[in-house]
Amino acid sequence: MKKIAYTDPVTGGLNYNKFRVDAELILKSNKKEQFALVCTDIDNFSYINYTFGYKFGDKILAKISNIINKNLGTDELCARRSDDTFVLLLKFKDKNSVKKRLSLLHNKCNEIKSIKDNNYTLFMKKGIYIIHKKEYDISLIVGKAEHSKRTIKTSLTNTLSFYDDKIHKELLHEKALENSIASSLKKNEFVVYLQPKISLTTKEIIGAEALVRWQHPLEGLISPDKFIPLFESNGYIVDLDFYVYKKVCTLLKKWIDNNKPLIPISVNVSRLHVANNNFANSFKKIVDEYKIPSNLLELELTENIFLKNVSDVLNMINALKKMGFILSIDDFGCGYSSLNLLKELPVDIVKLDKGFFKPDGLDKKDKYVVSGIINIAKDLNLQVLSEGVETQEQAEFLQSSQCDMAQGFLFAKPMPIEDFETLLKETNNTI
DSSP: OHHHHBOTTTTSSEHHHHHHHHHHHHHHHHHOOOEEEEEETTTEEEEEEEHHHHHHHHHHHHHHHHHHTOOTTTEEEEEEEETTTEEEEEOOOOOOHHHHHHHHHHHHHHOOOHHTTTTTTOOEEEEEOOOOOTTTOOOHHHHHHHHHHHOOOOOOOOEEEEHEEEEHHHHHHHHHHHHHHHHHHHHOOOEEEEEEEEEEEBBEEEEEEEEEEEEETTTEOHHHHHHHHHHHSSHHHHHHHHHHHHHHHHHHHHHHHHOOOOOEEEEOOOOOGGGGHHHHHHHHHHHHHHTOOOGEEEEEEGGGGGGGGHHHHHHHHHHHHHHTOOEEEEEEEEOOOHHHHHHHOOOSSSEEEEESSSSTTHHHHHHHHHHHHHHHHHHTTOEEEEEEOOSSHHHHHHTTOOEEEEEEETTTTOEEEHHHHHHHHTTTTBO
């Protein structure tokens, strides 16, 4: 019973519950040493699962756990917290010694035979919190290390981050925002902005993407990059998405009732909706309540949503497609794209990620890749939209490559609904 209760089924090592119990005992009993809590995860580990299979991925996690545990000293611990995230309790002397130990462990993990044989390199993000004396709340300690890890923008150089005063202030600010989410949703403090989608052939506005801003009573207008990651981590993204769906349906209903020009509006679907088997029905219920034709709504699913629970995603997409909604793959090409997605999924539109368009212009390789994806998509009877278009050169290249639509600052930034309606009216659907 103890083995079942305290052993991680994937790695065979400690599970997170046992880690919390043992770590607290160590901190309370070992008063001579100072400790650091490390939270680390493997960047894009879902790619390994998707490419080589979940059994292969689980074996890699077990080997990583084994390597780390073999290199721990007395009163040091390691456990898999969830998915590909590990937590470590290490003795702390100074920052350099911790950096060297973590670098050594990382190098040893990349020596795993199956990793080397497949020419794959593990990149890890590491958040580190130096534990103070008489600080025993493991959940709080892990939370601080986790928050420090989330401040790392890229792990391609095996970046690590120590928790400091700046991060502490960010965490307090995040907690304050988190505590006000529920009331802010009730008070309608979240505002829908629209960004036009332009036909590269006619230069008309043929659609729009719904984006959200937080009109905070104290902090003013907060951009989504400041709060969407928070909402995704605490689950409130589900509530926010449905809030946006209702706002968009309200707008479309107003346009219909007032005989305004009608264009489809796209909304984002969070990966958390995949876990809800009833999402398609819940979405359809809102649309039916406002009596909106299904072809006026496009649901955007990010490419990375397909790297886990593929069968669940397919079931959800097929259900939405049968209901008549327009479906698109968003941010295509931002991660480890599989062109198989294009032939297997019943989607209508592929949105090329803005990362293809560099500030210093398109080089030959970029053009080959972009035009290649467009050609494949067109052969599969899919429409293509490029986002992040900022220069005339980019627009002309896309048009010559038979790309259907574009979205970006060259044409218009995201704007309040009233401004969008004015733009649509003044230009008579042309820009």
